[in-house]
Amino acid sequence: MAPGEAPEVLDPPSRRTRIRAILDGGKAQAGRRVVVGGWVRAGREQGHGAPDPFAFLDVNDGSCQGNLQLFVKGEVVGYPLARLTATGTSVFVEGVVRRDERAKHGVELAVTRVLEVGEVDAAAYPLPKTKTGHSLDPAYIRDFVHLRARTYLISAVFRIRSELSFATEKYFRDEGFLHVHTPILTTSDCEGAGEMFQVTTLFSQAQKLEAELKENPAPTQADIDAAKIVAKEKGDTVAQLKSAQATKQEISTTVSDLKKAKQDVLAMEERSKLKPGIPRREDGSVAFEKDFFKCPAYLTVSGQLHLETLACALGDVYTFGPTFRAEHSHTSRHLAEFWMVEAEFAFANLQDDMNYAESYVQYLCKWLLDHCQEEIEFMVKSHDKDAMERLKLVSSTPFERISYTKAVEILKDADRKFDNKVEWGIDLASEHERYLTEVVFKKPVIVFNYPKGIKAFYMRLNDDEKRVAAMDVLVPKVGELIGGSQREERLDVLEQRILDAGLPLERYDKYMDLRRYGSVRHSGFGMGLERMILFATGLDNIKDVIAFPRYPGRADL
């Protein structure tokens, strides 16, 4: 039965023009009739109370940094213009583009019809102009993750983020790489990358079981004993019938009764074992074999091992996805969830690795200069005067390449005191990295051939057996931007390195298969997207460059 027999007609489509298209078109757009929608960033009414009041609304729709100025006459709306002017109000209007020399982009929109308005109670709105203008405090708006993308700052950051994401896809595709997806859920772990989150359904299983047992309690021993008596009686009946030479039919009916009674006993015994709570083994440890994957599963800390399996089949691959660290770090540099670009290439050594890393970073910088001019200019004005120069420098200057040993020598000879002691064998601290790139070389630096003791087991051991073919790309402002290495492709060396690291060989059996069957030299690197955005924008807090930051105690929405 169809309710209501009126034909179901759809509203016509919206045919909205993005503000970017109008502003980019500039004066050539004059005379064009368009429908636009957006949110008021600033509005002012003029001639209030006069017979012909009007309002100017600076409206942004997220498509670009600039606002389109809307000119709205009171007679067009038919209600008080004050309902349009509060920051945050949404407007969906039709109008005609016209030249206006005073407007920033040389044009404004003369509104001829207001299609829809979404009002704002200015007193309640948490992001009024006063809090999001030039005095904006990123920490304040962090509490409003669901609204902050309407601010100049965060919308600029998200456009930069979007362009970096696309540039990444474009770069690797143009270079002939395949985009693959490494898993988020994993039962192996990429040694040393960090603390892992565990993924489980045991809590919800326990909850369901508890509810179920409340509804329908487990049988007691008395219940089971009673069921056993029933079964025994059925058994006796069968025996009696048989000895009385009853008909086949009579016997078979009773046998089937007996079977059922026995099954009931078994089912009750099984059910009586059900215990509320997390399932445990006899020794009291958690029975992860009862979990969804029948073993403990974790969120990935790096897709590298998986990526290697694909590179050793498809040649050149990259993945771009979320990565997780369960570290209790309360710093401006750490997130529990962040996005990583990881690339892996077969038949490639450490120098290939460095070449790809350098050309990728330069590509990203050039891309931003070509596609995010206004956003970077905004960052220069509001947060970091060096942002533009830094992009230009990195996009156009060949990276310095020095060995770790050389880097340590330079740091030892430095005329500055570091908080962290410098000697061969240490992991370089951020202060060291920034000193090298910002003070010594004043450009990006690739440090290579690190001591094996501070790097992961899978990095290829050099002939000196003291160093590994690892490399880090250091850039001004953030220090390490990219980390990579040539991977150990020799089965015997890899085995020894796993054992030396105190790791169980069997966990890496499939990883070693890559070295057993058609092993090839291969290399790769990883870059945290958020770190690249910090580099590009000059922002200091990583929580401001991701839409929904996750860190200890906070996972809003």
Place this chain on the structure above:
Amino acid sequence: MAPGEAPEVLDPPSRRTRIRAILDGGKAQAGRRVVVGGWVRAGREQGHGAPDPFAFLDVNDGSCQGNLQLFVKGEVVGYPLARLTATGTSVFVEGVVRRDERAKHGVELAVTRVLEVGEVDAAAYPLPKTKTGHSLDPAYIRDFVHLRARTYLISAVFRIRSELSFATEKYFRDEGFLHVHTPILTTSDCEGAGEMFQVTTLFSQAQKLEAELKENPAPTQADIDAAKIVAKEKGDTVAQLKSAQATKQEISTTVSDLKKAKQDVLAMEERSKLKPGIPRREDGSVAFEKDFFKCPAYLTVSGQLHLETLACALGDVYTFGPTFRAEHSHTSRHLAEFWMVEAEFAFANLQDDMNYAESYVQYLCKWLLDHCQEEIEFMVKSHDKDAMERLKLVSSTPFERISYTKAVEILKDADRKFDNKVEWGIDLASEHERYLTEVVFKKPVIVFNYPKGIKAFYMRLNDDEKRVAAMDVLVPKVGELIGGSQREERLDVLEQRILDAGLPLERYDKYMDLRRYGSVRHSGFGMGLERMILFATGLDNIKDVIAFPRYPGRADL
């Protein structure tokens, strides 16, 4: 001290040419000297034992469906050619391209130097030619997720997947959308989308605590009592010194001793409360306030609610990322982890939604026809003779659009018996969807205006209050490919719908903020990438179109 003072010189880069470039270039490549690397798919030695043996190797490097034929003379290698011919062997060689009319692409490579070989023990290699040729069983190779990308089938699937990923980025960017990243970890839940995985550090915290307590047991009551006595003694000493009018210095030293003793007691009391195991509240329930995020956190089942917050600031956005379902489904259509494309657009209604969905799907189909000809041809030959025709049909035919009510009428009138009963109000089953698109219309169908009872609370209620502005895109072979809707933008209606769904209003407070502050009409849709690949390839099992399939009991690597 730098170990080894020899200068650290890097090996020269590899300068490999991809096989795709050679095969695409065809005969024009003849005479070119190149370095190539790849894995032998088939090899055969000729003239074994003769003075001048040679071998043909069909080598693939993952860059394309085709193989490059290598011609290797025994004298070039200097060891038995048999070491090169086993399927799976890796070879990294230099050679000269030359015409060969018998070779599939008109060229072969005459090898002049073998740079590296990664041998294979043919007896041990799990993917020899016999198991991966035309008789390939996808289920068999599923146990070798780390090697199966070397097969014709899976490498074709992954190139198709890569192209679909890039086409997605290109489509939305060309349409003016911003690429945003919705979170994977979430504390809200997208109602009804499915069972969720919980993310926790409680197990590892418990494990650490247990280890720590074993190392350093919690103080007993006797320990605490003893510490209290010490504190009391210190207190007495202070009192004595004070009454004896001791020097300020003497008193202050003892007071500070007393303070420390008191702190020790407090610390011991605190520590004595430590209990091994998962932290519990007094009522025995799990104390999730002790978990990493101070509350239960889950893996996302849909980024939609987050995406809406961004669309209501940035206008048009999309996200492309992993999504999770903790359902114990053992079917060929379900995965615990899969990739979803979700798009959301402001100032857009249901018809805009349908227009975007149709144009996106057509774009993907055209893209594959333009970029994966060889892969689709392979699928036609090996798995699904209709794969190419289906892509052509969908890429070029306008989609039929019918209301749900109309769809139900058609199904009721159908001259076929369905397993699932048809009546107004049911959720369409896969058999219904496929009947509509494959049998009735023989092209993609968009069904819109579904009964509100079978759809989520956030879908916009139609004026009849019986239906919601939802739409599903159905395509041949897979049925539902895309699901979308116009969202409820009216605060009062949304509130009522949340209450009607039996959900707590407070959980959706921020979501409702979008309707409080500058609310706008908006719409969106989601598409599972794997389903699109099933559609494109004609494969039947979703486990074969993702690199590392996760399902109940399995999360290999």
